[in-house]
Amino acid sequence: MRGGGRGAWPWVLQRLSALALLVLVVAHLWIEHFMHLGQAITYHGVVARLMHALYDAVDYALLLTVVYHALNGFRSVLFDRIMGPTAQRLTTGVLWVVGLATLVLGGDILSAFLNGRAWFYL
Amino acid sequence: MDDTVQLDIQRFNPETGQVPYWQTFEVPAEPGDPVLAALMRVREEQDGSLAFRASCRSGICGSDGMVINGWPRLACKTQISEVQDAHGIIRIQPLFNLPRLKDLVVDQTPFWDKFSAVFPWLMPAVDKPEPEKERRMQMEPDDFQLLSKASDCIFCQICFAACPIVGLDQEFLGPQALIKAYRFEADPRDAGTPTRAPVLDDPEGVWRCRTIFNCTEACPKGIPITRGIQVLKRAMVQEELRR
Numbered sequence: 001m002r003g004g005g006r007g008a009w010p011w012v013l014q015r016l017s018a019l020a021l022l023v024l025v026v027a028h029l030w031i032e033h034f035m036h037l038g039q040a041i042t043y044h045g046v047v048a049r050l051m052h053a054l055y056d057a058v059d060y061a062l063l064l065t066v067v068y069h070a071l072n073g074f075r076s077v078l079f080d081r082i083m084g085p086t087a088q089r090l091t092t093g094v095l096w097v098v099g100l101a102t103l104v105l106g107g108d109i110l111s112a113f114l115n116g117r118a119w120f121y122l
Numbered sequence: 123m124d125d126t127v128q129l130d131i132q133r134f135n136p137e138t139g140q141v142p143y144w145q146t147f148e149v150p151a152e153p154g155d156p157v158l159a160a161l162m163r164v165r166e167e168q169d170g171s172l173a174f175r176a177s178c179r180s181g182i183c184g185s186d187g188m189v190i191n192g193w194p195r196l197a198c199k200t201q202i203s204e205v206q207d208a209h210g211i212i213r214i215q216p217l218f219n220l221p222r223l224k225d226l227v228v229d230q231t232p233f234w235d236k237f238s239a240v241f242p243w244l245m246p247a248v249d250k251p252e253p254e255k256e257r258r259m260q261m262e263p264d265d266f267q268l269l270s271k272a273s274d275c276i277f278c279q280i281c282f283a284a285c286p287i288v289g290l291d292q293e294f295l296g297p298q299a300l301i302k303a304y305r306f307e308a309d310p311r312d313a314g315t316p317t318r319a320p321v322l323d324d325p326e327g328v329w330r331c332r333t334i335f336n337c338t339e340a341c342p343k344g345i346p347i348t349r350g351i352q353v354l355k356r357a358m359v360q361e362e363l364r365r
Contacts, residue, residue, distance in 0.1 A: 007329030008362045011355060079325075080290055080332070 010072055017069040024062040031055050050113035063106040071095045125210075127151040127160055127202050131172065132215040134222050142222070144213075151202050157212060158186055158197035161226075174226035181342060184278030188226050189215040194283040196342045217283035233279050236295050239321055240303035245314030259310045272305035272350055274343040281337035281347055287330055294330040295321070297337035297347045304350035307357055315361060323358040331355075 031049070039045065049055050078091050104120065112118040126148050134142040149163040158176055165172045176186040179198045186197040191205050191213055205212050220228035261269070281297040282288055288296045303322055306312045322328050328351055337347040 007325045007327070008323055008355075008359050011329055012359050076332075080287065083291060083293070 010075070014069065014072050014076075017065050017072070020061070020065045021069055024058060024065055027058045028062050031058060047113055050110065053114070056110055056114050059110055060107065063103065063110070067099050067102050067106075071099045125151060125153065127206065128209070128211045129157075129160055129164060130211055130213045131161075131164070131225070132213075133172075133225050134216075135171075135224060153201075153203045155202050156198050157190055157195075157200045157202055157205065157214070160202060160212075161197060161214070172226075173224040182276060184276030184342075187217050187278040187280045187283065189217060189283065194218065194280040194340050196278060196280065199342050217279055219283050219285065219288045220279065228279075230279065232292065233282050233296070233298065236299040237277075237302060239295065240299045241314055241318050241321075242299075242302045242306065244306055244309060244312050245317060246311055247313035250313075261310060265308060268346065268350060268353070269305060269308045271343075271345045272301050272308070274345055275301060275305075276343060278342060280340050280342060284336040284340035286334060286336065287332055291326070291330060293326040295327050297331070297351065300328060300331065300354060301337075301345060301347045301350045304354050307354060308350075315357070319358065319361045322354060323361060328355045328358055 036045065050059075075092060075095055079088060082088055082091055108118050108120045127150075129147045129149065130144050131147065132142050133145045134140075147164045147168055149160050149167070151160050151163075156179075158179060161172070161174055162176070165174075174186065174188065174197075176198065177183040178185070181196055181199040184196070187194060188197055189195075190197065190200055191207065194217055195205075197214075202212065214226065216222045216226045216228045220230060220232060223229050275298065277298070279298065281301075285294075285297050287294050300322070303318055306314060307318065307322075331348070331351045333348055333352065335348050338345070338349070341347055
């Protein structure tokens, strides 16, 4: 045994993020596909939607939740194979870097429309 | 006239140093006979050196767990007709996830080590005064049902052999130790959570369980093991919040 107290939070957050995903994915699909049903998808239409704060909030929340949920789940799968504590710490570190990079990139793309300019100009 | 059954048994003798090998036996058997009866016939009539554990022959002692046609089962609770393949053959191996000693006999040490690691006994609160009158515990019927089922464990090690995570990770406590921990954690008389939590709330404790449900499916006593482990997970989250 390797001492207590590691595992409860990833487990709880995986379930909470799954519930959040259920709401956010439905909201996202609704906004994207059903609110302007029948209209042609144009660049201007997409820009107009992405300038809407509420729609953007859903997309930011979806980005954060989906990245956490996916990488936390992937970490669980990897940990079934990677047993050593050092290798596990390294794996967690790499996944944090991948997650943060994805968030920055996704946030940057969304922010370009909301603010009129990208945060980072990546 | 009796039908016959073909048993393909994985043999292993540590004294010869030979790798495990398959040996075929044919014995007469009635369709309703348990696999254990056929094994006993082999040992009594054909090869007295065949090693396997068995005792009560009634699904109570939990001694004769073995892998029958790729799935861990109690040989005394498995009828020949249930497991015979189209050619009338039954393949028998020792339990998975435990080192083999001889033929179908495994070394149970890892299993018992994990069982004893979870403090599998009732730990009453020492500071609570004994009730003057009758001691009466109250539980919701569903909770009592699950606790009662968890108490039915016969230590047959079938859940331990059926769990693929135990096969991957020898450090994992495994389903039997966890359902036993649940049995005491769910008991209203028990106050042992702070003692057990460091073992249960551990990457190799409840959190390694991936809810594959093999343990629940394989358990010959029908214990909903996975459900008990999930309840333990929730209890460990509450324990974490209390800290």
